[in-house]
Amino acid sequence: MSAGDWRRRARRAVRAVARRARALPEPGPRVLRAVFDTLPQDSDAVRRIRSMAAPPRRRGTPPPRSAAPARDTTPGYRGYLHLADVGDTYTSQEAATLLQLENAVLKRRLFAEPAPPLTPTGHEEEDLAAAPRRVADHFARADAAAQLGDDAPRHLVVVGVYPTLENSYGNGFVHRRVKYFQAAGVRVDVAVIDRSAEPRSYEYDGVHVLVGRGAEAAELLRTRHYESVAAHFLVRSLWEPIQDALAGHRFFAFMHGFESRRWIRTMRNHRTQGQVDDAIGDTLERQRFWREVLDHPHGPERFVFVSRWWRRAAQEDMELVFPAQRTAIVHNVIDTDLFCFVPKDPEQRFRVLWVRSAANLNYGADLAVRALERLRDTPLWDRMQVTVIGDGKHFGLFEEAFADDANVTVERRFAVQEEIAALHREHGVFLVPTRLDSQGVSRDEAMASGLVPVTNDAGAVREFVDKDCAMIADAEDVAGLADGLRRLMEDPDLFLRMSRAAAARVRAQTSPEHTVDQEMALMGLAAGPGGRGEENA
Incomplete structure (x- = not known):
């Protein structure tokens, strides 16, 4: 390969990486830019990378002026690995290995130091x-x-x-x-x-x-x-x-x-x-x-x-x-007496429920909003009734997106367990996108009541649902969530079949006899198979 060919391939690779970085959700791009800005801006390597990674200019747009490189006068090392100075002298495997092993050495030294004591409350002697x-x-x-x-x-x-x-x-x-x-x-x-x-x-x-x-x-x-x-x-x-x-x-x-x-x-x-x-x-x-x-x-x-x-x-x-x-x-218990299965009416497939915290983006409030918006321009939208109840930092996404939709009820508040069970009886589909779940208790409670969950393949989700009892979109797949809702609304027989399967799945896996009974046996509080729980499954 000639030097010219190599440079052209390198430029294409850098531009591809830059496009993927710009497509990341925030704060990913911002953090990457902050890290890149700490590199020595007067380095030829950094200038070349910045030029190649810049987004393409529209035709007729004048080229940007080159700003004078900012110089950091802070003395001493600021804690960043200057990858631009490394260049291509390391392979990807070597770079990953050096970071992992050097990190391990630093952690061993850190953990060898005694942990700092808890901050005194000022009430120790009194207590x-x-x-x-x-x-x-x-x-x-x-x-x-x-x-x-x-x-x-x-x-x-x-x-x-x-x-x-x-x-x-x-x-x-x-x-x-x-x-x-x-x-x-x-x-x-x-x-x-x-x-x-x-x-x-x-x-x-x-x-x-x-x-x-x-x-x-x-x-x-x-x-x-x-x-x-x-x-x-x-x-x-x-x-x-x-x-x-x-x-x-x-x-x-x-x-x-x-x-x-x-x-x-x-x-x-x-x-x-x-x-x-x-x-x-x-x-x-x-x-x-x-x-x-x-x-x-x-x-x-x-x-x-x-x-x-x-x-x-x-x-x-x-x-x-x-x-x-x-x-x-031992899974978290689901109260299958409170969240009891009542057979669904086929028309309930158009009644969609979200009742969950929106405190952080792992709960997928933004994914739920975008999935519902995809259905707004379809013939199904006029038949849908959507109820959204919750609170938290990102709950405003629902309030802003559906302020003018008469068929979407958005209430900023929390609901107690008994009210949630009543809401389950009124709805047929539980919209519960996720980015991280170690189990998913609210989803399992809805399933116990016979709601069909529409969720993402993230964390432990596959351990508690399958394609027979849930609509499972890929991680971050808004189109997949919308398609799951659409499939349930277009096929009443599928909806009823999955509703029964969802309720049966919870009773076979996370009902009290499969959780609390096992937990008490494990801790010696009740007779059980050796009092040992499900150890090494």
Whole structure:
């Protein structure tokens, strides 16, 4: 190959990469531009790359003036690998290998340093002195209201937030577990560790909850023996106050996603370089944290993952191995009594429901809006009735897009479980696009009610649905979502068949007998097949 041929191929390759980069969703292009701008702009290599990567000018547009290169006078190395200076002396494989191995060395050095202590609350001495009294008062109220005898097995739940009368959404799925445990004859205490909260005790739906900054939870563990202790969303602020008090207790860590997730899985939610930097820092802290927990003598007996996919993904994200003999798979429970199957009317295939948080783009609010907009210009639109209920940072996308559509009802609010079940009975299709799900509880609840989900192939979705019970578009595939809606509306027999299959799938996989019963057996709270759950599936 001649030098001229090589240069032409290089130019085409650079332009192709630049086109793909510009097509990425934000903040991808912005982050890439920020990284590129840190390169030495007076370098010949950078000037050539910038010239080749520039978007083509329209005919008749004058060429842009060349700006004087900005010079950074900040002394010292600023933390970026100057890839332009590397040139083509490394192959792609060599570059990837050097980044991976050098990163591993830096992490080993970082993790060898002791973790910085939690910021003091300023109440440590007060809490230590008052914890025995607070716990005694809590037990007095709980024991007075107890409907189970002293011989009933005891279980402690440790969380960072729990539902209250004022806010019924905080870890509601944990509360559903607790109610099932109580119905099975287990005495359950709930300890909330919130370093910014004022210690108190309250009752919610028959569950006694003790809130404190950590000393109270540790006192609970030292005062009473529990058959098992479960922590949901275990983070350092929950772990450090109780780690020494866990001696003699069987401890289980339930892994839902947030506590063991790498920053790249939520890349779309980071809008600035500073947010990306903070997210990477959070990931490094999590990676260090889980190594400490794994090595601790009072660490979890089992790490309980909500899906097989998340067990694999969490290990990749945290760059460690959770030993197989210390893991189990137990899906989040779906209340199939509340979300009961009522056979659908064929006309309900035109009634589409979205009821979900729009707090971040992983929930796919933008995908849902674009999928519905594709149907607006079709004959099906006039027959459709769409209900959208939720809240969050991106909920305004629905309000803006459908303000003038009489057949789309958009309500910015949250709905309680009983109302959601009633909405399920009125609708036939559940629009639930996603970019990341470790399970997908809202989708499974809708399926239990007989709604056909229209979703994306992302995360653990394929572990809970298939083509017989759901319309599954590829990742980011808006056209596929719209096509799934269209197919259901054009074929009433297909809709009814998939509705029945969706309800049956949930009852065979995530109903209480397949989840809570297994969970109690795993923790020694009920008789089961060896009390071991689904370990190494």
